Amino acid sequence: MLLDFPIARRLFHLGALALRGMTLGVRGAAIDGDGRVCLVRHTYVAGWHLPGGGVEPGESAVEAMLREFREEAEIGVPADGLRLHGFYRNLAASGRDHVALYxxxxxxxxxxxxxxxxxxxxxxxALDALPEGTxxxxxxxxxxxxxxxxxAALW
Incomplete structure (x- = not known):
């Protein structure tokens, strides 16, 4: 079979990316011992959000989430300290966007x-007192x- 050759497999994957490209983002829920959740308010979009962002080329979703927690919230999480909660399709961004929630x-x-x-x-x-605009x-x-x-299936 043609895909048994590494170059053919690589070309197939590049073609699939061009034709069926997908974007992947991550969001994270950091809930402390007092039952409070970390939320961020961005400078470029309205509302309070869970920390997160896009997965960069060469980066795993877990690596991206660890980076986003540090960058957006000054939160450190052990490398093995994330639990995947769900994987969602995000139609608000595009028909090809997905979000992994940790x-x-x-x-x-x-x-x-x-x-x-x-x-x-x-x-x-506090989870029972989230701010207006969440x-x-x-x-x-x-x-x-x-x-x-x-x-849910959708973000």
Whole structure:
């Protein structure tokens, strides 16, 4: 078979990427021992969100989530400290976008997150007292986690 040759397999995968490209993002729920969740408010989009972002080329989804927790919230999570909660299709971004949602059951706050060009604010909120402007998707994902509900198909 043609795909038994490494170059042919590589060409096939490059063609599939060009024709069926997919984007992948990550979001993370860091809930502390007092039942408070970390949310961020970006400078470029409205609302309160779970920390997260895009998976970069050459990076695994777990590596991306660990990086996003550090960059957006000054949270450190052990490399083996993430649990995949769900994998969602994100139609709001595009028909080809997906989001992996991780839960960090244990983490360390490295320092207070100072505002920067991407993050206007980073705070912890009680799960039963989320701020006005918390996005619909964030509310639904936190409900799934808190209530042990199976993840939805769509973000």
């Amino acid at each position: 839960v960090a059951p244990a983490f360390t706050r490295l320092r207070e997150k100072a505002p920067d060009r991407e993050i206007a604010e980073c705070r912890f909120f 996005t619909r998707a964030t509310l639904e994902r936190l409900h799934e986690i808190r209530e042990g509900v199976s993840p």
